[in-house]
Amino acid sequence: MAAHEELPADADAAAIEQLHSIRESIDNIDAALIHLLAERFKFTQSVGRLKAAHGLPAADPARELMQIDRLRGLAEEAHLDPAFAEKFLNFIIAEVIHHHVKIAGGPAVAPGRAAGAAPAVSPIVAS
Numbered sequence: 001m002a003a004h005e006e007l008p009a010d011a012d013a014a015a016i017e018q019l020h021s022i023r024e025s026i027d028n029i030d031a032a033l034i035h036l037l038a039e040r041f042k043f044t045q046s047v048g049r050l051k052a053a054h055g056l057p058a059a060d061p062a063r064e065l066m067q068i069d070r071l072r073g074l075a076e077e078a079h080l081d082p083a084f085a086e087k088f089l090n091f092i093i094a095e096v097i098h099h100h101v102k103i104a105g106g107p108a109v110a111p112g113r114a115a116g117a118a119p120a121v122s123p124i125v126a127s
């Protein structure tokens with residue numbers, strides 16, 4: 001069923017009720033994710049200002065590799081696809097670096113790294 005399609009009128013009422021109940025939890029989790037991301041970006045903005053004030057580079061590939069390694073481990077423990085966890089973190093970090101570069105008054109995109117791209121060097125091989 002396409003995303004825009006409505007549920008069939010003759011669908012089982014109990015199943016629809018269960019679907020709505022599950023969707024409530026999904027909506028709560030999505031809201032929590034947005035709030036968590038907003039908090040994370042507040043902290044990374046502080047990091048961006050600190051780095052800009054002290055002439056530190058926007059990206060820290062060694063730190064990123066440690067974060068990826070750690071999150072892949074956490075994902076495995078939580079039965080979440082580690083490759084997805086890595087992609088998700090890289091997506092967020094690319095945006096953070098974009099912010100850092102803007103705060104520092106540099107080009108909108110860090111050299112050699114498009115928004116959403118994986119780090120330039122990543123020895124961690126997807127399993």
Ligand SMILES: O=C(O)C(=O)C[C@]1(C(=O)O)C=C[C@@H](O)C=C1
Nearest residue numbers: 044047059060061063064093096
């Ligand atoms: O910890 C830093 O140095 C940050 O700038 C934060 C952060 C992150 O979002 O976690 C972003 C960019 C760096 O390459 C590494 C980590």
